Amino acid sequence: GAGVSQSPSNKVTEKGKDVELRCDPISGHTALYWYRQSLGQGLEFLIYFQGNSAPDKSGLPSDRFSAERTGGSVSTLTIQRTQQEDSAVYLCASKRGSDTQYFGPGTRLTVL
Amino acid sequence: EDQVTQSPEALRLQEGESSSLNCSYTVSGLRGLFWYRQDPGKGPEFLFTLYSAGEEKEKERLKATLTKKESFLHITAPKPEDSATYLCAVQVDNDMRFGAGTRLTVKP
Secondary structure, three states, rough: OOOOOEOOOEEOOOOOOOOEEEEEEEOOOOOOEEEEEEOOOOOOEEEEOOOOOOOOOOOOOOOOOOEEEEEHHHHEEOOOOOHHOOEEEEEEEEEOOOOOOOEEEOOEEOOO | OOOEEEEEEEEEEEOOOOOEEEEEEOOOOOOEEEEEOOOOOOOEEEEEEEOOOOOOOEEEEEEEEOOOOOEEEEEEEOHHHHHHEEEEEEEEEEEEEOOOEOOOOOEE
Protein backbone atom coordinates (compact mmCIF):
# COMPACT_ATOMS: atom_id res chain seq x y z
CA GLY A 1 0.00 0.00 0.00
CA ALA A 2 0.98 3.62 -0.41
CA GLY A 3 0.70 4.58 3.24
CA VAL A 4 0.51 3.31 6.79
CA SER A 5 -2.73 1.48 7.48
CA GLN A 6 -4.35 0.74 10.83
CA SER A 7 -7.24 -1.43 11.86
CA PRO A 8 -9.83 -1.24 13.13
CA SER A 9 -10.57 2.43 12.57
CA ASN A 10 -12.89 2.43 15.57
CA LYS A 11 -13.12 0.06 18.52
CA VAL A 12 -15.64 0.16 21.33
CA THR A 13 -15.05 -2.21 24.21
CA GLU A 14 -16.17 -2.78 27.75
CA LYS A 15 -13.99 -2.05 30.72
CA GLY A 16 -11.87 -5.05 31.62
CA LYS A 17 -11.75 -6.55 28.12
CA ASP A 18 -8.55 -6.97 26.10
CA VAL A 19 -8.11 -5.25 22.73
CA GLU A 20 -5.67 -5.63 19.84
CA LEU A 21 -4.84 -2.81 17.46
CA ARG A 22 -3.04 -3.49 14.20
CA CYS A 23 -0.59 -1.42 12.18
CA ASP A 24 0.70 -2.13 8.68
CA PRO A 25 3.69 0.13 8.00
CA ILE A 26 4.90 1.37 4.64
CA SER A 27 6.81 -1.36 2.84
CA GLY A 28 10.53 -1.06 3.40
CA HIS A 29 10.24 1.12 6.50
CA THR A 30 12.38 -0.37 9.23
CA ALA A 31 11.20 1.80 12.11
CA LEU A 32 7.71 1.69 13.60
CA TYR A 33 6.23 3.83 16.35
CA TRP A 34 3.04 3.75 18.42
CA TYR A 35 1.58 6.91 19.92
CA ARG A 36 -1.52 7.71 21.94
CA GLN A 37 -3.49 10.92 21.43
CA SER A 38 -6.06 11.84 24.05
CA LEU A 39 -8.68 14.50 23.40
CA GLY A 40 -7.04 17.92 23.28
CA GLN A 41 -3.61 16.49 24.06
CA GLY A 42 -0.43 16.11 22.08
CA LEU A 43 0.81 12.75 20.92
CA GLU A 44 2.25 10.57 23.66
CA PHE A 45 5.03 8.21 22.64
CA LEU A 46 4.38 4.59 23.59
CA ILE A 47 6.86 2.25 21.91
CA TYR A 48 9.43 2.15 19.11
CA PHE A 49 10.66 -0.74 16.96
CA GLN A 50 13.80 -0.54 14.82
CA GLY A 51 14.64 -3.49 12.65
CA ASN A 52 15.54 -6.54 14.72
CA SER A 53 16.68 -4.55 17.73
CA ALA A 54 14.96 -4.79 21.09
CA PRO A 55 12.04 -2.33 21.15
CA ASP A 56 12.14 0.88 23.16
CA LYS A 57 9.21 0.40 25.54
CA SER A 58 9.94 3.41 27.69
CA GLY A 59 6.64 5.14 26.86
CA LEU A 60 4.26 2.33 27.75
CA PRO A 61 2.08 3.65 30.59
CA SER A 62 1.57 0.34 32.41
CA ASP A 63 2.20 -3.39 32.12
CA ARG A 64 -1.29 -3.76 30.64
CA PHE A 65 0.18 -2.39 27.41
CA SER A 66 2.36 -4.50 25.13
CA ALA A 67 3.30 -4.55 21.47
CA GLU A 68 4.81 -6.95 19.01
CA ARG A 69 6.22 -6.56 15.54
CA THR A 70 6.28 -9.76 13.52
CA GLY A 71 8.76 -10.28 10.71
CA GLY A 72 9.85 -6.68 10.86
CA SER A 73 6.57 -5.53 9.36
CA VAL A 74 3.08 -5.67 10.91
CA SER A 75 2.74 -4.58 14.52
CA THR A 76 0.04 -5.28 17.09
CA LEU A 77 -0.56 -3.14 20.17
CA THR A 78 -2.38 -5.05 22.89
CA ILE A 79 -4.11 -3.49 25.86
CA GLN A 80 -5.19 -5.91 28.56
CA ARG A 81 -7.97 -5.30 31.06
CA THR A 82 -8.88 -1.99 29.45
CA GLN A 83 -9.77 0.98 31.63
CA GLN A 84 -11.80 4.06 30.74
CA GLU A 85 -8.66 6.20 30.80
CA ASP A 86 -7.33 4.10 27.92
CA SER A 87 -9.89 5.75 25.63
CA ALA A 88 -7.92 7.67 23.01
CA VAL A 89 -6.78 7.59 19.41
CA TYR A 90 -3.86 5.22 18.91
CA LEU A 91 -1.58 6.26 16.06
CA CYS A 92 1.08 4.25 14.32
CA ALA A 93 3.91 5.74 12.28
CA SER A 94 6.75 4.27 10.25
CA LYS A 95 9.93 5.61 8.72
CA ARG A 96 13.00 4.53 6.80
CA GLY A 97 16.40 5.52 8.11
CA SER A 98 16.58 9.15 9.17
CA ASP A 99 13.57 10.07 7.06
CA THR A 100 10.49 11.62 8.60
CA GLN A 101 7.75 9.58 10.23
CA TYR A 102 4.60 8.87 8.24
CA PHE A 103 1.42 8.32 10.21
CA GLY A 104 -1.54 6.06 9.77
CA PRO A 105 -5.14 7.26 10.24
CA GLY A 106 -5.31 5.95 13.79
CA THR A 107 -7.64 3.69 15.76
CA ARG A 108 -10.19 5.43 17.98
CA LEU A 109 -10.61 3.31 21.11
CA THR A 110 -13.58 3.87 23.39
CA VAL A 111 -13.77 1.99 26.68
CA LEU A 112 -17.23 2.00 28.21
CA GLU B 1 13.10 17.89 31.19
CA ASP B 2 12.46 17.95 27.45
CA GLN B 3 9.42 20.06 26.65
CA VAL B 4 7.58 21.29 23.58
CA THR B 5 5.06 24.11 23.98
CA GLN B 6 2.82 25.43 21.25
CA SER B 7 0.93 28.70 21.23
CA PRO B 8 -1.73 29.78 20.85
CA GLU B 9 -3.91 26.75 21.61
CA ALA B 10 -6.48 28.01 19.11
CA LEU B 11 -6.38 30.68 16.43
CA ARG B 12 -9.25 32.05 14.37
CA LEU B 13 -8.39 34.03 11.24
CA GLN B 14 -10.31 35.62 8.43
CA GLU B 15 -9.42 34.39 4.97
CA GLY B 16 -6.37 36.36 3.82
CA GLU B 17 -5.32 37.37 7.35
CA SER B 18 -1.69 36.28 7.77
CA SER B 19 -0.40 35.09 11.15
CA SER B 20 2.18 32.88 12.87
CA LEU B 21 2.08 29.82 15.11
CA ASN B 22 4.77 29.33 17.72
CA CYS B 23 6.57 26.22 18.94
CA SER B 24 9.07 26.67 21.76
CA TYR B 25 11.22 23.81 22.95
CA THR B 26 13.68 22.91 25.65
CA VAL B 27 15.47 19.73 24.67
CA SER B 28 19.02 18.51 24.82
CA GLY B 29 20.45 17.19 21.63
CA LEU B 30 17.86 18.37 19.11
CA ARG B 31 18.01 16.13 16.07
CA GLY B 32 15.24 17.80 14.12
CA LEU B 33 12.08 19.85 14.50
CA PHE B 34 9.01 18.72 12.61
CA TRP B 35 5.73 20.37 11.66
CA TYR B 36 2.65 18.30 10.93
CA ARG B 37 -0.89 19.13 9.93
CA GLN B 38 -3.73 17.05 11.39
CA ASP B 39 -7.28 17.11 10.10
CA PRO B 40 -10.13 15.77 12.27
CA GLY B 41 -10.25 11.98 12.31
CA LYS B 42 -6.96 11.60 10.48
CA GLY B 43 -3.34 10.99 11.34
CA PRO B 44 -0.78 13.80 11.23
CA GLU B 45 0.46 14.73 7.77
CA PHE B 46 4.11 15.74 7.43
CA LEU B 47 4.84 19.33 6.41
CA PHE B 48 8.46 20.28 7.22
CA THR B 49 11.64 19.21 8.95
CA LEU B 50 14.14 21.80 10.20
CA TYR B 51 17.55 20.82 11.53
CA SER B 52 19.52 23.96 12.36
CA ALA B 53 18.95 27.50 13.57
CA GLY B 54 18.37 29.90 10.71
CA GLU B 55 16.90 27.26 8.46
CA GLU B 56 13.67 28.08 6.62
CA LYS B 57 11.34 25.96 4.48
CA GLU B 58 8.31 26.91 2.44
CA LYS B 59 5.33 25.11 0.98
CA GLU B 60 2.51 27.03 -0.68
CA ARG B 61 1.19 29.49 1.96
CA LEU B 62 3.28 28.02 4.78
CA LYS B 63 6.81 28.90 5.87
CA ALA B 64 8.61 27.35 8.80
CA THR B 65 11.57 28.94 10.54
CA LEU B 66 13.85 27.75 13.34
CA THR B 67 15.91 29.42 16.05
CA LYS B 68 17.79 27.81 18.93
CA LYS B 69 14.72 28.01 21.17
CA GLU B 70 11.66 28.11 18.95
CA SER B 71 10.11 27.59 15.59
CA PHE B 72 7.46 29.58 13.82
CA LEU B 73 4.96 28.44 11.22
CA HIS B 74 3.98 31.48 9.21
CA ILE B 75 0.74 31.35 7.27
CA THR B 76 0.39 33.91 4.50
CA ALA B 77 -3.06 34.82 3.16
CA PRO B 78 -4.68 31.66 4.57
CA LYS B 79 -7.67 29.98 2.99
CA PRO B 80 -10.47 28.01 4.70
CA GLU B 81 -8.83 24.76 3.57
CA ASP B 82 -5.86 25.61 5.78
CA SER B 83 -8.10 25.00 8.81
CA ALA B 84 -6.56 22.14 10.81
CA THR B 85 -4.54 21.43 13.92
CA TYR B 86 -0.83 22.10 13.42
CA LEU B 87 1.53 19.96 15.48
CA CYS B 88 5.15 20.63 16.27
CA ALA B 89 7.51 17.84 17.33
CA VAL B 90 11.18 17.51 18.21
CA GLN B 91 13.29 14.44 17.61
CA VAL B 92 14.97 13.27 20.81
CA ASP B 93 16.91 10.01 20.65
CA ASN B 94 14.51 7.32 19.46
CA ASP B 95 11.26 9.17 19.85
CA MET B 96 9.58 12.42 19.02
CA ARG B 97 8.13 14.79 21.61
CA PHE B 98 4.99 16.50 20.41
CA GLY B 99 3.38 19.74 21.44
CA ALA B 100 -0.35 19.85 22.10
CA GLY B 101 -0.97 21.62 18.80
CA THR B 102 -2.57 24.82 17.58
CA ARG B 103 -6.10 24.51 16.25
CA LEU B 104 -6.40 26.91 13.31
CA THR B 105 -9.76 28.01 11.92
CA VAL B 106 -9.88 30.18 8.80
CA LYS B 107 -13.23 31.81 8.14
CA PRO B 108 -14.23 32.71 4.57
